């Protein structure tokens with residue numbers, strides 16, 4: 001019994017050292033697993049949220065001979081904490097390394113839970129962005145400020161819902177949103193403590209893990225994580241299974257940077273949103289979309305159309321067979337971004 005207590009105390013201490021935070025973050029409560037781990041190769045997992053906790057982006061993790069490398073750590077300290085907790089169902093090896101594919105809140109806002117001894121690797125732009133004031137950026141502001149309204153709306157819907165099963169479902173959604181809000185309030189954006197500009201490679205036994213910057217695209221500092229032997233590439237939002245957010249993007253350069261991705265020899269993509277896929281034609285579809293969205297928005301701007309109006313008018317429905325597009329219009333944040341880039345020329 002005593003031995004058990006000592007062992008579990010060591011376990012707690014170990015977790016605290018690895019996680020770097022003596023106190024569990026707020027908002028980690030959830031019912032059932034928070035993640036589904038999709039094993040794509042021996043030791044290579046794609047982690048997708050189940051909905052029982054707000055995690056937003058996907059992460060991936062690589063279990064090596066003696067350690068674990070995590071790629072992206074979700075939307076909040078709570079989400080990252082629970083990820084580490086659930087990784088323990090797969091392995092007890094310590095997480096020594098985290099790679100941030102880019103600085104966006106849904107991929108890097110778990111960074112703060114890791115101890116200073118854990119290497120957090122990202123592009124030097126990602127470090128600058130996270131050292132700056134990332135929570136003041138419109139993308140995060142829109143997300144954070146929307147949470148109280150979502151909570152209020154859910155409460156009203158729960159009160160008005162007559163069906164017990166539907167009410168229970170809404171209650172879960174409310175719990176998920178309240179927990180996320182509680183964790184966001186504890187947020188301290190934490191930058192990578194190791195940076196790269198073009199490429200670095202980690203070696204773990206027989207495994208080679210390349211971290212590559214392929215040119216500006218989704219942000220000015222996205223990296224992909226490429227496992228040449230396993231023929232797997234982890235792409236964050238540089239390439240997702242659908243459309244990526246464009247608020248900090250360089251759409252024209254992005255299409256070209258994706259050509260560099262095509263040159264890598266891989267057959268499985270683990271994206272930052274959506275399921276893993278093997279269909280490389282998705283890269284072509286997305287490149288075609290980026291080129292069109294750029295030229296269409298530029299054309300409207302030349303005609304004197306406002307960014308707000310252009311967001312409604314830009315018609316990308318010709319891509320709807322290959323991408324999740326239902327009707328004309330693009331997100332206003334995408335139109336604003338393209339206008340900004342054109343103005344800066």
Ligand SMILES: [Zn+2]
Pocket residue numbers: 102104107218237245
């Ligand atoms: Zn992103």
